[in-house]
Amino acid sequence: MLQHHEARSLGVGKPITKVGAWAIRWLHRFRDANRARRQRQALLGMNDKMLADIGLTRSDLTNARSRKSTLRDPFWQGFL
DSSP states (O other): OOOHHHHHHHTOHHHHHHHHHHHHHHHHHHHHHHHHHHHHHHHHTSOHHHHHHTTOOHHHHHHHHHOGGGGTSOGGGGTO
16 A cells, blocks of 8 residues: 555545545535435424424425425525
8 A cells, every 4th residue: 555655756646635525525415415305204294283383384395395405405494
């Protein structure tokens, strides 16, 4: 295995760093999307009265599901 200073002298440090940074960003997006999916599932499991108690309606949930941005910025985060 190459030592850090050996990898740097070969010029492979930056590409490896870029790939590592990309992988970390991808893992964070995957984690956030998975968290949003679980939260959405929990909200869908609530009855209409429970949703009304937190200021949401069933149509809020179905409309939000069609929005692509829901995975990045779940709309209900502002309500809870």
